[in-house]
Amino acid sequence: MERLEDRVERLEKLGELLVREMLDFKLWASRMIAEGERRLEEYRREVDRQIKEYKEETDRKIAEYRAETDRQIREHKEETRNQIRENNKRWGELANKLGTIVEDIIYPAFRPVVRKYFGCEPEKTYMRLEYTNRQKDIYEEFDAVAVCEDKVFLLEVKSTPREKHIEEFKEKAKRFLEYFPEFTGKKLILIMASLSFNEGFVKQLSKANIYAMAYREWEYMDILNFEEVNV
Template identity: 35%
Template sequence: MSTVAKKLSALEKAMMELAYESRLTEIKLKQLAEGMEEFKAEMKAFKDEMKAFKDEMKAFKDEINKKWGELARKMGTLIEDIFVPSIDLAIEKYFHVVVKDVMPCRKIRRDGRTFEVDILALAGDLAFVVEVKASPNRVEYVHDFMEKLSQLPGFIPEVRDKKIVPIYAALDMAGSTVDLLTKNGIYAMVVRGDILEIVNFGALGPV
């Protein structure tokens, strides 16, 4: 084979290798592009999922706020429509005293703290502190009320020289809750028909 022929053969081989490498590069670039498209699609799906999750969380938060609002309205209805109109009669019936003042939803703010009493009824040297609960059977609610009673004189001056009579009230409550209240010297008040009854008065007796 002549020198020229050898050079042409080498050139053809080089051209073929170049074409092969070029084609291989094209294939790899195409695969990379397809991989990027797949990655972009996955990222878009992830972003869509995150947006859906955020929307769900917002809806959940809105629902929680709605439930809190409903509970607040329910509590307001319990206090104002059921217990306040009859609390003085119930106190007079059981304790044989004349209620001079009934204060619903007493709220005091002091030193950056807020203290609330659902109903405060004053009768002579007695101060009846009524805690109204829509869901009364949670033990922590009873403990919270006991803690509130210990702080009461510091927030409401007019009860400092009076004997505090605690009443835990609800539409109804479990026997275990009544037992816990009785154990801690707290009267348990429920609604029976159209009257308010202290269901553990027999166990605690008058003050």
């Protein structure tokens, strides 16, 4: 029969073994949990890295697409502008040869230019306004006239502008007021128009307080010296 001392000793050994196994299990479980957390963190970092790479790649492709689209738009705009310039130049040359520069090019732009720069809506516009006095044998034609409430615009068209045309235009403006006294109460504004002017001629017009109207870079008819004229 087993002695009490032996039984107690055996139970103590079993208890010690159980404690060691429990400690080993806790250590193993802690290691497994730590390993799981480590792997989970690695997985999260890998997912974040892939998301970041995907986002960077997507952003790069979007930026490249936008850059390419912008480049194509700029090229298309420039091609369109060049085509407009070329068409305007050819049309102007043809109108010049046919003698229809006033009807085809200058007159259609006259009213918009007056509205844009002088802030008034013409009440009336005339193309090739004629004055005739048979008794005095006088006939004179004015290329274009626009009448606003307090202003009247006299436009002279020259296919080949010359320096002498400036003084001739000023004298013609005096006769205009003599021929049409109904405009004497309005401010007279002189505009000389052509397909193009060289810079020196524009400066001469500015000194004479005459506006220069021509193609701006062969794109559209415009006043080239609005700030320089003092009227």
